[in-house]
Amino acid sequence: MPQLLLDLDTLDLSKTVFTVEDMHKVLSQRGRFSLMDGVCYFDRDEARIVAYKEVRSDEWWAKDHIPGRPIFPGVLMCEAAAQLGTFDFFARRPDIDPTFVxxxxxxxxxxxxxxxxxxxxxxxxxxxxxxxxxxxYACQGIVDGKIVFDGELTGMAL
Incomplete structure (x- = not known):
C-alpha cells in the first residue's frame, strides 16, 4: 500500500479555501461534471492541494452504477483529480489566462x-x-483515512 501524499490528519480540512464559484473561474466543467465541492487545503510553496467531494446516493451515476449498490466510478475519481490538478496549476500561475486543459x-x-x-x-x-x-501531478483519493485510488495525471493547456 502506498503512503499518503499528505497526512490529512495534520491539516485543517474544516475550511473551504476555494469554493465551487472560485473553481469555475478556472475550470470549464459545469453541471454533472463539476466534480469538486471545494478546496480545503492549498500550499502554494510546496505545490500541494486537497479538495473534497460529497459522494451522494442521489447523484446522476448512482442509480445505474451499480443498481442496488451505488459505487462511485473510478473514471470520475480520475476526472476529479484532473480537475484539481488543472485548478492548482492555474491558481499558481495567475500570469496565465485559464484555457482549456x-x-x-x-x-x-x-x-x-x-x-x-x-x-x-x-x-x-x-x-x-x-x-x-x-x-x-501525483494524486490520491482518500475516504475515511484510506487511499481508495492513486496515480499520476498529466494535462496540457490546449
Missing part, C-alpha cells in the same frame, strides 16, 4: 477500495513536473 496521460493508476455513498471523498495532489503548459 486536456488529459495527455494517466499513469500508474490503481483503485484500492470501493467508494460508496454517503461519504466525503478527498482528493490530494502534489505537483511533480511542469514544462511550459504541460503538468503532471
Amino acid at each position: 486536456g488529459f495527455t496521460g494517466i499513469d500508474k493508476v490503481r483503485f484500492r477500495a470501493v467508494v460508496e455513498p454517503p461519504c466525503r471523498f478527498y482528493i490530494s495532489a502534489v505537483m511533480k513536473r511542469v514544462r511550459n503548459m504541460r503538468f503532471t
Whole structure:
C-alpha cells in the first residue's frame, strides 16, 4: 500500500479555501461534471492541494452504477483529480489566462477500495513536473483515512 501524499490528519480540512464559484473561474466543467465541492487545503510553496467531494446516493451515476449498490466510478475519481490538478496549476500561475486543459496521460493508476455513498471523498495532489503548459501531478483519493485510488495525471493547456 502506498503512503499518503499528505497526512490529512495534520491539516485543517474544516475550511473551504476555494469554493465551487472560485473553481469555475478556472475550470470549464459545469453541471454533472463539476466534480469538486471545494478546496480545503492549498500550499502554494510546496505545490500541494486537497479538495473534497460529497459522494451522494442521489447523484446522476448512482442509480445505474451499480443498481442496488451505488459505487462511485473510478473514471470520475480520475476526472476529479484532473480537475484539481488543472485548478492548482492555474491558481499558481495567475500570469496565465485559464484555457482549456486536456488529459495527455494517466499513469500508474490503481483503485484500492470501493467508494460508496454517503461519504466525503478527498482528493490530494502534489505537483511533480511542469514544462511550459504541460503538468503532471501525483494524486490520491482518500475516504475515511484510506487511499481508495492513486496515480499520476498529466494535462496540457490546449
